[in-house]
Amino acid sequence: MNLSRRSFFKLTGATFAAGALAEVFGPANALAADAVPELRIKGATESPTICCYCAVGCGGICSVIDGELVNLEGDPDHPINRGALCSKGSAQFNIRNVYNPETGALEPNPYRLTKVQYRAPGSSEWETKDWEWAIEEIAKRVKETRDANYEATDANGATVNRCEAIGNLGGAGLDGEECYAVQKFARALGVTFIEHQARI
Numbered sequence: 001m002n003l004s005r006r007s008f009f010k011l012t013g014a015t016f017a018a019g020a021l022a023e024v025f026g027p028a029n030a031l032a033a034d035a036v037p038e039l040r041i042k043g044a045t046e047s048p049t050i051c052c053y054c055a056v057g058c059g060g061i062c063s064v065i066d067g068e069l070v071n072l073e074g075d076p077d078h079p080i081n082r083g084a085l086c087s088k089g090s091a092q093f094n095i096r097n098v099y100n101p102e103t104g105a106l107e108p109n110p111y112r113l114t115k116v117q118y119r120a121p122g123s124s125e126w127e128t129k130d131w132e133w134a135i136e137e138i139a140k141r142v143k144e145t146r147d148a149n150y151e152a153t154d155a156n157g158a159t160v161n162r163c164e165a166i167g168n169l170g171g172a173g174l175d176g177e178e179c180y181a182v183q184k185f186a187r188a189l190g191v192t193f194i195e196h197q198a199r200i
């Protein structure tokens with residue numbers, strides 16, 4: 001075949017254009033597009049939230065369809081995390097929902113506790129209680145323990161104003177201001193054993 005330089009470029013250009021068109025409109029591409037699953041957040045209502053796990057306070061977005069949480073991810077507009085979540089924060093979605101390992105269906109997390117669980121001293125059984133009962137009981141026992149063990153002075157007569165029968169352990173779900181209020185409350189009772197578990 002006798003091909004001039006101009007003819008060569010015409011031929012290769014036409015071949016490239018045909019290939020590109022086939023790539024865009026061809027059957028293979030149509031099949032690939034058909035295979036793309038629908039976004040699970042399509043049509044969802046988005047609500048901002050704050051991670052429940054630690055005092056860093058990363059922002060998230062909850063996507064809800066028909067009252068059901070379908071997705072939870074980092075909020076790219078949040079100034080603290082800018083869309084990123086640590087491994088624990090990324091798993092918040094599974095507090096409420098889990099995927100069934102056999103069917104793949106989204107289901108309510110069967111292990112999620114939504115009611116107060118109480119185990120009496122010496123008992124091996126958990127009882128379900130309501131919040132009113134739990135709050136009353138905690139207040140009553142703290143008051144009794146504090147009143148029974150409060151020391152204004154030690155054995156040498158030095159002022160101590162303390163209660164060593166109660167310990168206070170903070171949790172990572174508390175933010176800085178809540179920790180401040182909790183430790184102030186504990187110190188007001190005379191509690192000296194104050195500790196905190198922060199973050200993961």
Ligand code: SF4
Binds near residue numbers: 085087088
């Ligand atoms: S647990 Fe992780 S995602 Fe949640 S607030 Fe703390 S650092 Fe952020």
